[in-house]
Amino acid sequence: MILHKYIIQILFTLILTGCGQIDFVYKEKKDITNPLYNKTAFNFSGKEISNLYRYTTAYFGKSNNPIYKLSINIEEEKIKRAVQTNQAISKLDYELKFVFVVNYLANECSVFSTDVYSRFTYIPKSSGYNFGSDQSLEKMYERASEKALGQFTNLVADSNLSSCLSEN
Numbered sequence: 001m002i003l004h005k006y007i008i009q010i011l012f013t014l015i016l017t018g019c020g021q022i023d024f025v026y027k028e029k030k031d032i033t034n035p036l037y038n039k040t041a042f043n044f045s046g047k048e049i050s051n052l053y054r055y056t057t058a059y060f061g062k063s064n065n066p067i068y069k070l071s072i073n074i075e076e077e078k079i080k081r082a083v084q085t086n087q088a089i090s091k092l093d094y095e096l097k098f099v100f101v102v103n104y105l106a107n108e109c110s111v112f113s114t115d116v117y118s119r120f121t122y123i124p125k126s127s128g129y130n131f132g133s134d135q136s137l138e139k140m141y142e143r144a145s146e147k148a149l150g151q152f153t154n155l156v157a158d159s160n161l162s163s164c165l166s167e168n
Contacts, residue, residue, distance in 0.1 A: 004106050013029050016032055031071070033061075033157070034059065034060070034153050034155065034156070034157060035157060035161055036060050036070065036102065036153075036156060036161075037060055037061045037069055038060075038061035038062065038063050039060075039061075039063055039066060039067040039068055040060045040061075040063060040066055040067070040068045040069070040070050040102075041063060041066035041068070041069050041070070042056055042060060042069070042070040042071070042072060042127055043069070043070075043071055043072070044056075044072050044073075044074070045071070045072070045073045045074075046073045046074040046076075047074040047075065047076040047096070048074075049141045049142070049145050050138065050142075051076065051138075051141075051142045051145070052072075052074075053117075054144045055142075055145055055146050055149055056070075056072070056149065059149045059150075059153055060101050061134060066105060067104070067105060067106070068102050068103065068104060068105065068111070068161070069102070069103045069105055070100065070101070070103075071075070071099075071101045071103070072075070072098060072099070072100055073098075073099040073101075074096060074097070074098055074099075074145075075096070075097040075099070076094065076095070076096055076097075077094070077095045077097075078092055078093070078094055079092070079093040079094075079095070080092060080097065081093050081121070091121060091123050092121070092122045092123075092124070093119065093120075093122075094119065094120050094121050094122060094143050094144075095117065095118075096117070096118045096119070096141075096145075096148070097115055097116075097117055097139075098111075098115065098116045098145070098148040098152070099113075099115050099119075099168070100113065100114050100115075100116065100152045100156075102111045102156065102161065104161070104164070107164060109164035109165070109166060110128070110164065110165045110166070111160075111161045111163065111164060111165060112159050112161060114152065114155055115158075116148040116151045116152055116155075117146035118145075118148050119144075120140045120143070120144055122136070122137050122140060124137075
C-alpha cells in the first residue's frame with residue numbers, strides 16, 4: 001500500500017514537471033476578434049452559392065444598425081481537365097475568386113478590399129443528373145466559400161478600418 005502511494009506521488013511529480021513548459025496559443029493580448037462581427041450588412045453578387053448566406057452570418061453576425069457594408073462578388077472559372085472520347089467530361093477544375101469590399105457607411109467609402117481565391121477539382125460520376133455527384137459538388141462549393149470567408153476574416157482583422165482606401 002505504501003509502495004503504491006509512492007508510485008502515485010512520483011507519477012504526479014513527473015507529470016507536473018513534464019508539463020511545466022506548456023505555452024498557450026493565445027498567450028499574447030492581441031485582439032483576436034472579428035472587427036466586423038455584428039456591425040456589418042452584406043450583399044452578394046456573381047455566382048450563387050446556396051449556403052454562403054449561412055456561413056456569412058456565422059462569420060459576421062447580424063446587425064440592425066450596421067456600420068459597414070460587405071460586398072462579396074464571386075467569379076467562377078471552370079477548366080475541363082479530362083475529356084473522354086465521347087466528349088463527356090471526366091474531370092473539372094474550378095477556380096472561385098471571392099472579391100471582398102468593405103465600405104464604411106458613415107463616410108460612404110471603401111476601407112478594405114481584397115481578393116481570395118479557392119480551387120477544387122470535381123470528378124462527375126456520370127453524365128447528366130446524379131444526386132450523389134451534385135451533392136458532392138455542392139459540398140465542395142460550401143467548403144470553398146467557408147475557407148474564403150475564414151481567410152478574409154483573418155486579413156480584415158489585421159487591417160485598419162478607420163481610413164478610406166482612397167486616402168491611403
